[in-house]
Every structure is written in structure tokens, then in C-alpha cells.
Amino acid sequence: MRSVSQKATPDASRRSETARRAILTAALDLVGRVGYAKLTIEGIATAAGVGKQTIYRWWPSKGSILFDAFLSLTTDQQDGALPDTGDLAADLKLVLRATVDELQDPGFDLPMRALHTEIVHDPVLAADYATRLDEPMRELKRDRLRAAQRAGQMSEDVDLDVAVDLLFGPILNRWVQRTGPLTHEYVDLVVDTALRGLKP
Amino acid sequence: MRSVSQKATPDASRRSETARRAILTAALDLVGRVGYAKLTIEGIATAAGVGKQTIYRWWPSKGSILFDAFLSLTTDQQDGALPDTGDLAADLKLVLRATVDELQDPGFDLPMRALHTEIVHDPVLAADYATRLDEPMRELKRDRLRAAQRAGQMSEDVDLDVAVDLLFGPILNRWVQRTGPLTHEYVDLVVDTALRGLKP
Known part of the structure; x- marks a missing residue:
């Protein structure tokens, strides 16, 4: 046996x-x-x-399968931590360009829209999303910004959650509402403009 | 007769x-x-x-009724132009605090969520929303930022659409995904941090 x-x-x-x-x-x-x-x-x-x-x-439940599916997608691609080459702007542009590419790939865009269709009006699913998907990804983003603070590239007194929201919020919002094209040029402008306010 | x-x-x-x-x-x-x-x-x-x-x-169509209903709500409350007291940060905080109050009023929150539930996965309705609701409001926001540029309170080389997205995107995104509380303190932090990067 x-x-x-x-x-x-x-x-x-x-x-x-x-x-x-x-x-x-x-x-x-x-x-x-x-x-x-x-x-x-x-x-x-x-x-x-x-x-x-x-x-x-x-x-x-189906929700728990779907969250694991999104987590496996994200983990496969980003392999945990955000890149840290020492150049904060370049690293953020790399990550956000990959994000807009991903958001325009039907294999990611369609399931992500299906999930957000429910999240918008279902507070329980939204709380699951916040805890199981947004927060682990957000912690990786905060880690990269903390490293930038240690390297003297970002002001020590910046609220890291607000910084994450300024960098990623405009892109996600433009994706949800489709109020403009999600181009690499747009990403670069958001990063450059946001970082002007985040520098020491 | x-x-x-x-x-x-x-x-x-x-x-x-x-x-x-x-x-x-x-x-x-x-x-x-x-x-x-x-x-x-x-x-x-x-x-x-x-x-x-x-x-x-x-x-x-029902869509055209609903858009007029949202426009009448917004017009009733904001009476056209954004406030211009000469203090850009104070004016933006006033507008964005009113926005988060509105987004937490069930009479606005529920119909707005119902609309966004469809916008997320319906490109035609999203295009209607962008043209008929987002763009007229966005023009008012750009007008206020243009006045700030003329007053020397905002850099001339800032892309005004990116500036609007940095100021309003994080709040709308937090409302859609419910990833954190929509407080006046959060609004103030977003405005202060974004404006640091938009100054001349």
C-alpha cells in the first residue's frame, strides 16, 4: 500500500x-x-x-475559482515584486505599459470586465476583490515605492496608498469608463506628471 | 385659435x-x-x-432619458462652471468633497452604479457616457485648470486631460472598486499630492 x-x-x-x-x-x-x-x-x-x-x-464557490484564476495570471506574468532597476520612472512605465497591454488583451479584458460588472454593484464581491486581488498587488506597488523613498527618489512624507492611486487610478478608470485611448504615451504622461508631485 | x-x-x-x-x-x-x-x-x-x-x-430611448436625468442632477448642483476663488487647491477640494458626498448618497450612488454596471461591458453605452456626460464635465474641469495656468498656479506644459485624470481618477476608481473609504481626508490628500506635481 x-x-x-x-x-x-x-x-x-x-x-x-x-x-x-x-x-x-x-x-x-x-x-x-x-x-x-x-x-x-x-x-x-x-x-x-x-x-x-x-x-x-x-x-x-465560483468567486473563489475566479480570484485564483486572476491571481495565477498576474503571478505568472509579474513573478512577484515589481522591477527595480533603480530608475523609478522607467520601472513604473514598464509595469503600467504591461498593464494597459494586458487590459487590451481580450483574454484578460473580457473576464476582468465580467468581474467588474459585478463588483460595481455587489459590495461583498468588491470586498473579496479588494482583499484577495487588489491588496496583495497594492503591497507589491507600495514595496517598490518604499524602495524609491529609501533611494531618495520619492518624498518620505508621501502617503503610499495615495501615490499608488495617482499612478494606477487614472489608467484603471480610463479602462472602466473608456473615456480615452489606453496608449503607452498616456501611461508615460501619467507617470511623469504624477512623479513630479512625488519627488522629494 | x-x-x-x-x-x-x-x-x-x-x-x-x-x-x-x-x-x-x-x-x-x-x-x-x-x-x-x-x-x-x-x-x-x-x-x-x-x-x-x-x-x-x-x-x-431609455439611455437618452437616463443621461438627461444625470445631466439635470449635475447641472442642478454645480450650476455650470467649477468655483474659482483664486485658490486652486481649495476649489478642487470643495468640488471633490462634494463629489464623494454625492457618490455616497444612495439617490446618486445607486443609479450611477446601475449605469456603470452596463458601461463596464457595453462599449456603445460607454461611448455615449464619454460623449454626453464625461466630456461636458471634463471641459468644465479643464476650464478651471486653464484659469489656474493663466494665474500662474499650474505649469503651462501640463497635459490638462492627464491633470483631470490625476485629480478625479483616483476618487472614481476607489468608488468603482470600493478599495478604500471615500473620505474628505482622502480627497484632500489626493488634491495636495497631485497639485505638487502640477505646479510650475
Whole structure:
């Protein structure tokens, strides 16, 4: 029994990881097509080619699957910390240019819009979003700005949350309301203008 | 015939204005309760106590009613131009504090969320919003910032759209995503930090 289990574990683990990836991919694809309101565990299971029980073993709700799917997308791409080459403006432009590219990629834009369609009027989902997605990403942004403060590139008395909001808020807001084009030129102007106010 | 018409006109005009106000109020109230998707001309007519034909005489669609309703709300409150006391920071804080108060008033918050629920995933409605609501308000904001440039309180080389986005974007974004409390203290910090970068 023990030797069987020892032999089976690597295979089972690979199978689990494959199923987990298939479920997260299916959830993102499906929510972009049908919207959050019509997203179901059953639909995700069918699209991922797994049983509903496999999903319920790992996730209690469709919201928890979707948040893990967004987290895996973000983690895959940004690998944790924001870049720190010592040039704050260049690093922020790199991150924000990647953000607007991502926001214009249908594979990210559509599920993100489906999620925001609900967040706008659902305070419980919004609180989940704030805690599980926004706050971990925000902490990475604050870390980069703290490093800039230590390097003497940003004023010590700046409220770091306000700084994050000035840098990322305009881009997210333009994405939500579509009040203007999300170009790299726009990103660069936002970063340069915001940083003028954040310098020592 | 002519004298009858002359006598009837003021009454008819008063009745029209009363009906128009009732329709706009009913549209705002209803969209906050049932959402934009379930808002109908019939529902608005019933709630306003007018016939559907009265509505169709003035508006071609529910979207056009709702935009006029938001415009009338905004126009009633802000009376056109932004305040200009000569103190840019104080004037912006006044406007943005009023904005967050408004965004937390259920009579404005609920219809605005219902509208944004659709705007997030409907590019046509978003374009209407950008043209009919955002752009006229944005022009008023740019006007105030242009006056600040003439008064030597804002750098001449600042892109005015980026300046508007830095000042208003963080607040709208915090309202959409509910990632933090919309307080007057937050407003003041955003204005003070953004203006540091906008000064000559």
C-alpha cells in the first residue's frame, strides 16, 4: 500500500496540477463569454473536462475559482515584486505599459470586465476583490515605492496608498469608463506628471 | 385659435416641465432599484404617471432619458462652471468633497452604479457616457485648470486631460472598486499630492 502510494504520488500530483490549470483557464474563458452572473461550477467543470466534485474538493464557490484564476495570471506574468532597476520612472512605465497591454488583451479584458460588472454593484464581491486581488498587488506597488523613498527618489512624507492611486487610478478608470485611448504615451504622461508631485 | 393657443402656452409649458421632471426623477429612482438592463420606457412611464407617448415625444430611448436625468442632477448642483476663488487647491477640494458626498448618497450612488454596471461591458453605452456626460464635465474641469495656468498656479506644459485624470481618477476608481473609504481626508490628500506635481 505504501509503495503504491509512493509510486502514485508524482503522477497524481501532475494530474492534479493539470486539472487545476484546466479549471482556472476554463473559468477565465467562460466568465469572459457568459459574464459572472451566468458563470456556474457545472459550466466550468464541463469546459475543463473534469467532474464537479474535483472542483468542490479545491474551491467552495465560483468567486473563489475566479480570484485564483486572476491571481495565477498576474503571478505568472509579474513573478512577484515589481522591477527595480533603480530608475523609478522607467520601472513604473514598464509595469503600467504591461498593464494597459494586458487590459487590451481580450483574454484578460473580457473576464476582468465580467468581474467588474459585478463588483460595481455587489459590495461583498468588491470586498473579496479588494482583499484577495487588489491588496496583495497594492503591497507589491507600495514595496517598490518604499524602495524609491529609501533611494531618495520619492518624498518620505508621501502617503503610499495615495501615490499608488495617482499612478494606477487614472489608467484603471480610463479602462472602466473608456473615456480615452489606453496608449503607452498616456501611461508615460501619467507617470511623469504624477512623479513630479512625488519627488522629494 | 391664436388667442387660445397664446393663453394655453404657459400652462402647457408648466405641465410639460412638471412631466419632464417626473420622468427624469422616475428614471433615476427606477434604474437604482432594478438596474439598467431591466429599466424600460413602460416602467418609467408608470412610475412618472405619464403615458408612454409623452416619453417618446421627447426621448428616443431609455439611455437618452437616463443621461438627461444625470445631466439635470449635475447641472442642478454645480450650476455650470467649477468655483474659482483664486485658490486652486481649495476649489478642487470643495468640488471633490462634494463629489464623494454625492457618490455616497444612495439617490446618486445607486443609479450611477446601475449605469456603470452596463458601461463596464457595453462599449456603445460607454461611448455615449464619454460623449454626453464625461466630456461636458471634463471641459468644465479643464476650464478651471486653464484659469489656474493663466494665474500662474499650474505649469503651462501640463497635459490638462492627464491633470483631470490625476485629480478625479483616483476618487472614481476607489468608488468603482470600493478599495478604500471615500473620505474628505482622502480627497484632500489626493488634491495636495497631485497639485505638487502640477505646479510650475
